[in-house]
Amino acid sequence: MASRKTAAASDKPNISREELLKYYREMLLIRRFEEKAGQLYGMGLIGGFCHLYIGQEAVVVGLEATAKEGDKRITSYRDHGHMLACGMDPKGVMAELTGREGGYSGGKGGSMHMFSKEKHFYGGHGIVGAQVPLGAGLAFADKYRGNDNVTFAYFGDGAANQGQVYETFNMAALWRLPVVFVIENNQYAMGTAQRRSTSSPDIHTRGTAFGIKGEAVDGMDVLAVKAAGERAVAACRAGKGPYILEAMTYRYRGHSMSDPAKYRSREEVQKMRDERDAIEHVRELLLTGAHATDDDLKAIDRDIKAIINEAAEFSKTSPEPDASALWTDVTV
Amino acid sequence: MATEILMPALSPTMEEGTLAKWLVKPGDQVKSGQILAEIETDKATMEFEAVDEGVIEALLVAEGTAGVKVNTPIATVLVEGEAAAPAAAPAPVAAPAPAEKPTPVAAKAAAPVAVVATASPDWPEGTPMKAMTVREALREAMAEEMARDETVYLMGEEVGEYQGAYKISQGLLDQFGPRRVIDTPITEHGFTGIAVGSAFAGLRPILEFMTFNFAMQAIDQIINSAAKTLYMSGGQMGCPIVFRGPNGAAARVGAQHSHDYAAWYAQIPGLKVVMPYSAADAKGLLKTAIRDGNPVIFLENEILYGRSFEVPDLPDFTIPFGKAKIWREGEDVTIVSFGIGMVHAIEAADKLAAEGISAEVIDLRTLRPIDYDTLIASVQKTNRCVTVEEGWPVGSIGNHLSATIMERAFDYLDAPVINCTGKDVPMPYAANLEKLALVTSDEVVAAVKKVTYR
Ligand SMILES: Cc1ncc(C[n+]2csc(CCOP(=O)(O)OP(=O)(O)O)c2C)c(N)n1
Ligand SMILES: [Mg+2]
Numbered sequence: 001m002a003s004r005k006t007a008a009a010s011d012k013p014n015i016s017r018e019e020l021l022k023y024y025r026e027m028l029l030i031r032r033f034e035e036k037a038g039q040l041y042g043m044g045l046i047g048g049f050c051h052l053y054i055g056q057e058a059v060v061v062g063l064e065a066t067a068k069e070g071d072k073r074i075t076s077y078r079d080h081g082h083m084l085a086c087g088m089d090p091k092g093v094m095a096e097l098t099g100r101e102g103g104y105s106g107g108k109g110g111s112m113h114m115f116s117k118e119k120h121f122y123g124g125h126g127i128v129g130a131q132v133p134l135g136a137g138l139a140f141a142d143k144y145r146g147n148d149n150v151t152f153a154y155f156g157d158g159a160a161n162q163g164q165v166y167e168t169f170n171m172a173a174l175w176r177l178p179v180v181f182v183i184e185n186n187q188y189a190m191g192t193a194q195r196r197s198t199s200s201p202d203i204h205t206r207g208t209a210f211g212i213k214g215e216a217v218d219g220m221d222v223l224a225v226k227a228a229g230e231r232a233v234a235a236c237r238a239g240k241g242p243y244i245l246e247a248m249t250y251r252y253r254g255h256s257m258s259d260p261a262k263y264r265s266r267e268e269v270q271k272m273r274d275e276r277d278a279i280e281h282v283r284e285l286l287l288t289g290a291h292a293t294d295d296d297l298k299a300i301d302r303d304i305k306a307i308i309n310e311a312a313e314f315s316k317t318s319p320e321p322d323a324s325a326l327w328t329d330v331t332v
Numbered sequence: 333m334a335t336e337i338l339m340p341a342l343s344p345t346m347e348e349g350t351l352a353k354w355l356v357k358p359g360d361q362v363k364s365g366q367i368l369a370e371i372e373t374d375k376a377t378m379e380f381e382a383v384d385e386g387v388i389e390a391l392l393v394a395e396g397t398a399g400v401k402v403n404t405p406i407a408t409v410l411v412e413g414e415a416a417a418p419a420a421a422p423a424p425v426a427a428p429a430p431a432e433k434p435t436p437v438a439a440k441a442a443a444p445v446a447v448v449a450t451a452s453p454d455w456p457e458g459t460p461m462k463a464m465t466v467r468e469a470l471r472e473a474m475a476e477e478m479a480r481d482e483t484v485y486l487m488g489e490e491v492g493e494y495q496g497a498y499k500i501s502q503g504l505l506d507q508f509g510p511r512r513v514i515d516t517p518i519t520e521h522g523f524t525g526i527a528v529g530s531a532f533a534g535l536r537p538i539l540e541f542m543t544f545n546f547a548m549q550a551i552d553q554i555i556n557s558a559a560k561t562l563y564m565s566g567g568q569m570g571c572p573i574v575f576r577g578p579n580g581a582a583a584r585v586g587a588q589h590s591h592d593y594a595a596w597y598a599q600i601p602g603l604k605v606v607m608p609y610s611a612a613d614a615k616g617l618l619k620t621a622i623r624d625g626n627p628v629i630f631l632e633n634e635i636l637y638g639r640s641f642e643v644p645d646l647p648d649f650t651i652p653f654g655k656a657k658i659w660r661e662g663e664d665v666t667i668v669s670f671g672i673g674m675v676h677a678i679e680a681a682d683k684l685a686a687e688g689i690s691a692e693v694i695d696l697r698t699l700r701p702i703d704y705d706t707l708i709a710s711v712q713k714t715n716r717c718v719t720v721e722e723g724w725p726v727g728s729i730g731n732h733l734s735a736t737i738m739e740r741a742f743d744y745l746d747a748p749v750i751n752c753t754g755k756d757v758p759m760p761y762a763a764n765l766e767k768l769a770l771v772t773s774d775e776v777v778a779a780v781k782k783v784t785y786r
Contacts, residue, residue, distance in 0.1 A: 035364070039383045042340030044402050047584030047763060049344065099584070099762035110586040110761030126588035127546065128518045161517035162549075189518055191494035197517035252365075258343030260376040263494060266367075273365070320764045330757050 015223060017291040023065070023222045024282045025300055027057035030081040031279060032308045033090055034253075037080065037097055037111075040312065041257045046097045050111045053081035055252035058278035059184050060085040062225025063152055063245075066233045070147065074122040074135045075154035077112035078184075078251075082154065086119045090307055094315035102318030106325060128189075129162030131155060132181070136172045136242075139179035150178045150236040158189020160203045166210075169242070173210040176241035180232045181207075183246040184219065190255045191263040204246035212242050219247030220276045250276065334389045334408040341402045342371060342378045344583045345635060349373045350398040351406060360388045362409065369395075369406070374465075374638045375499045386411040454616065454651050455644040462645045467637040469611035470500050470576075473618035474538060476648070478508055481536065484622055485512040487527055488540030488577075497542045498578060498637060524550035524575075528557045531573040531627075538622060541577035544593050544631065558627040559602030574621045576630035579607070580672060580722050581759055583635070584766060590759035592723035594671065597629040598699040598732075604653055605700040607631040607671035611641035613697055616651030624653070633672045656703035658710070662692035665780050666710040668733060669720035670696040673771065676752075677720045680776035689784060699729060707733065708740050715746040716783040720776055725753040747783035752776050 034052040041050045053060075056078075064085040067073075075082045083093050088104065096103025096114050104114040114124045122138060125131040135153025142149040159165065160183055172179055183203050187194050194201060204214035213235065217228040225247060232243035250272045254261040261269075286292040342349065350372040356362055362382045369380045389408040393400055400406065464472075478484045490497045492505040492515040505513040516523040520541070527537040541547045547554065554575060562570045580592035597605045604626050608614040614632070621628040643649075659674070660681060669677040674695050681691040692710050696702055711717050717737055719730030730751030737749055755769045 035383055042342075042380075043338055044341045047341075047344060048582075048761065049585055049589070096761075099765075105761070107762035108587075108760040108765065110584065113586055113588070113761070126586065127549070129549075158518045161519045163519060163521050190497070191490050192515060192517070196493075196515060257341075258346075258373075258375070258378075260378045262376075321760075321762050323764065323768055325762075326755060326757055326760060326765050326768045 015285075017286075017289075019065075020282055020286050020289075020291055021300070023058075023061055024279065024286060024297070025304065026061045026064075026085060027222065027279045027282065028300065028304050029090070029307065030057045030061070030084050032304050033084060033094070033311070034080060036308050036312050037094070038253070038257065040094075040098065040315070045316065046111065047099065048110055049077065050097065050257045051078040051255065052251070052253045052257075053078055055272065055277075056184060056186060056219065056249045057081060058222040058225055058281075059182070059219045059247040059249055060154075062222040063180075063182060063229040065222075065226045066229035067152070068149075070120065070142075070149040072120040072122060072135075072138045072142070072149065072151040073154070074125070074131045074138060074151065076128065076131055076156060076159065077124070077126050078156070079112065079114065079124045083114060083116070083119075083121055086116075086121050088114075088116050088119050088121060090311035091314040094311040095318045098315040098318070099320065100315060100318035101321045101325075102314060107321040108325065108329070129155065129159040129164050132159065132162070132165045133168045135181075136168045136177050136179050139172070139177040139236075139242075140175065143175070143177055148178070148237045150180060150233050152180050152182055154182045154184055156189060157183065157185040157187065157194045157203060158192065158197065160206070161197060166206075169207055169210045169212060172242040173207070173212050176239060178236035178239070179242045180229070180236060181212075181242060181244045183244065184249055185246050186249045186251045188251070188255070188264070190259065191261075193263065202246070204244050207242070207244045212244055214244030214246065216246045216248060219249030220278045220281065222278055222282060335384055335386070335411050336405040337368065337382075337407040337409055339393075339400045339402050339404045339406050340371070340380055342373050342380075343375060344585055345638070346373050346402060348399050348401045351393050351395055351400050352377060354391055354395045356388050358388050358390055362386060362388060374467075382409070384409055384411045452655075454612065454657070455646060455649065460645040461642040463640050464611045464615075464643040465638055465640050466608075466611045466614045466632070467498070467500055469615035469641075469643055470618055470632065471502060471504070473615045473622070474501070475504060475507060477619055477622040478504070478512060481622075483534065484536045484538065485514065486538045486540065487514040487516060487523060489516055489518055489542045491515060491540050496540070498634060500632075500637070501540065520546050520549035521553060524553040525557065527573060528553050528571055528627075531558070531571045532561065532569055536572045536574075536622060538574045538576060541575065543589060543634075544577050544579040545589050545591055547575065547577070547593070554603075554627070554629075555600055559600050562626070563602060570625050571627050572625045574618070574624075574628045574630055576618070576621075577632060578634040578637070579631035580633055581635075581766070581770060584761060584763065586761045587758035592721070592754065593629075594631060594699055594721065595723050595728050595732075597631075598729060599727075600700075602627065603700060604628045604698065605631070606653065606698050608697060609636065609671055609674035609695055611639070612643045612649075613651060613657070613695075615643055616649050617653070617697065619648075619650045620653060623650070631671060636672055636675075651697070653698045654701035654703050655697070656706040657695045657697055658706065659693040659695055660691070662690040662714065664690045664714060664784055665716040665718060666692045666694060666707070666714045667718050667720060667776065667780065668694045668696065668707055668710075670699060670729070672722055673720040676771055676773040676776050679773035680720075680780065683773060683777050684780055689780060689786065691780060696729075702733075704736055704740070708737065711737055711741045712744045715744055716780075717745075717749045718752060718776060718779045718783060719749065720752045720771060722754050722771055725751060725756050728753050747785070750779040750783055752779050
């Protein structure tokens with residue numbers, strides 16, 4: 001979609017080469033990681049549920065660009081991208097996917113349940129919507145302590161229908177909690193298209209009744225996401241309470257690895273990939289702006305491939321957890 | 333160097349599938365993301381995408397081949413240029429546990445299990461039988477009851493257009509239309525309240541929880557509204573509703589998706605609780621549940637969905653609640669279980685038989701009400717009892733059965749009752765730890781040896 005690209009480029013004429021390259025790298029890392037995870041799942045090395053983030057990379061990369069040390073993030077089971085974007089080690093994430101000792105949860109959590117205290121990543125939650133009040137709770141703790149950190153609470157268009165989301169909106173507004181509610185609207189909740197589940201489609205307006213400011217943003221455009229994120233984060237840091245961002249995005253793969261995805265057409269997916277892909281967008285900005293050559297980008301691709309292969313290798317060779325781990329960490 | 337393309341695992345429980353159709357042929361150039369083949373699992377037909385770019389060298393498995401095991405090479409592709417890309421070629425799966433099957437359950441997947449003996453038969457002798465999976469049995473039960481009674485409707489997430497997250501409601505939307513097969517948003521507390529309200533008003537909802545883990549979002553409506561209203565209204569207003577869906581561990585789906593709720597619901601007066609093992613029981617008991625005037629919790633199991641059993645070919649087959657089934661008669665010990673626990677109970681009885689120990693195996697089938705008499709009569713005969721369940725040990729069904737046996741058959745016991753249960757930990761994800769967390773037939777065998785002093 002040429003129009004979007006020109007708009008994005010002219011909106012933000014002063015984007016530096018370094019910044020663009022950084023986004024390109026980070027998004028590509030997520031994309032390649034997820035492709036590898038899909039492959040390992042097919043080989044039986046990853047089990048259970050595995051929800052890939054392919055297509056949505058710009059959302060988390062754009063928002064992470066607005067975060068500072070101490071800011072927190074929490075999301076659903078579709079969490080691999082969020083972990084990589086906040087700086088968690090691809091080796092530890094992949095090894096958790098294969099259920100090995102070297103994984104972030106020592107193999108006990110799996111794809112949907114990973115955490116990093118160091119990177120302020122609070123999971124990884126399997127129950128749709130549950131992370132929303134939890135995220136407000138993280139923000140509550142920051143406000144309680146009197147610092148200016150913010151929390152990013154990510155959830156889907158499907159999760160946006162859960163009742164606890166609105167209980168949370170009310171309290172977050174009432175107590176002016178520094179939380180950015182990020183709705184990753186990828187248009188589907190499993191096989192349910194948003195129009196089949198949602199009476200009024202503009203989810204970002206649902207905070208109006210509580211006095212929460214909301215805006216929609218092109219979630220396939222990392223620069224637009226970052227710009228909107230900066231507004232949201234600034235409001236939260238200034239003590240102006242919660243903020244809603246609805247990132248309009250799209251997942252290319254099925255809901256999880258076992259979803260045949262018959263509820264949408266092949267053409268719909270292909271059109272998104274061809275016309276709206278977030279990585280291609282930045283790639284073109286880099287090339288047309290003469291910020292980088294094809295060879296520069298190829299070098300990045302190779303780097304990332306090496307990182308991913310190293311992570312995959314680690315996830316295969318890291319041992320299974322010791323049997324005694326079955327009984328640890330049930331209580332402190 | 334050609335890279336092998338392996339038969340993919342396309343769901344948590346898939347071990348093999350049918351290579352339905354190739355969409356590429358040797359010599360074709362393929363791009364990452366391009367669909368290579370269509371693969372049928374027991375649930376669905378899935379498209380299988382290429383990861384590597386390159387030229388298809390050979391197709392190793394012909395289309396239409398059934399029973400292709402996960403990880404079998406199905407094609408080779410010549411990956412262009414980057415012969416150096418080290419991990420592009422999947423190493424033959426060396427990993428120890430992950431590729432193994434999650435529980436011993438699936439081992440005898442398609443073999444119908446013969447009924448050795450029942451106290452009173454569930455169907456007349458000579459009834460024609462047909463082989464059917466638990467999945468088909470559940471679907472048939474719903475379809476028959478919806479055809480019979482216009483007030484019965486099905487509601488839940490993905491039950492309609494998607495044909496059911498686990499394909500239990502396959503075809504029902506086509507057959508009964510959107511008025512009676514209703515897709516909901518992901519709002520368990522809300523739609524459960526709506527369904528319960530409609531039952532107060534005389535409809536008979538079947539509410540599908542995608543899995544029972546998500547029913548915790550709605551627990552207040554299930555207990556405080558559905559289970560207690562008849563009592564609180566002095567018998568004026570009942571709640572004829574069935575809450576159904578998969579319960580307990582599937583395979584590697586982690587702590588939040590692997591909870592067995594049998595003991596939780598069995599504790600609640602005002603509910604009925606069913607947990608079938610075989611397809612015949614699934615069908616007969618679900619039909620009874622839909623006709624029952626009370627809220628019924630109907631606990632299914634994802635691993636059992638694809639298993640085949642003999643089901644009586646009768647136009648209207650029901651099984652009453654509160655009637656246990658004796659799967660095999662024995663002399664030395666009573667093994668009592670329900671739901672997926674029966675897999676371990678039966679497997680243990682087989683192993684014990686090989687060692688000359690004769691076990692009587694009882695399937696409770698319903699946990700509220702419980703058929704205590706069949707159990708007590710059996711214990712009075714064998715003088716020993718081992719209980720088997722997937723759920724946790726504290727406050728388990730086994731605890732309750734032990735107490736009942738102690739009260740009613742204390743003088744008959746030659747050994748303390750042993751409860752075999754899941755381990756007292758949240759379900760771990762790692763393949764080896766998950767195996768350790770689940771109850772096994774070997775643990776049942778060991779318990780039997782302990783109570784029989786062998
Ligand atoms: C309470 C609850 N209900 C149902 C499910 C099953 N489930 C898992 S993901 C999902 C769809 C969620 O869609 P959305 O919120 O849009 O997030 P997305 O998967 O698109 O990222 C459903 C129904 C669940 N995990 N938890
Ligand atoms: Mg969604």
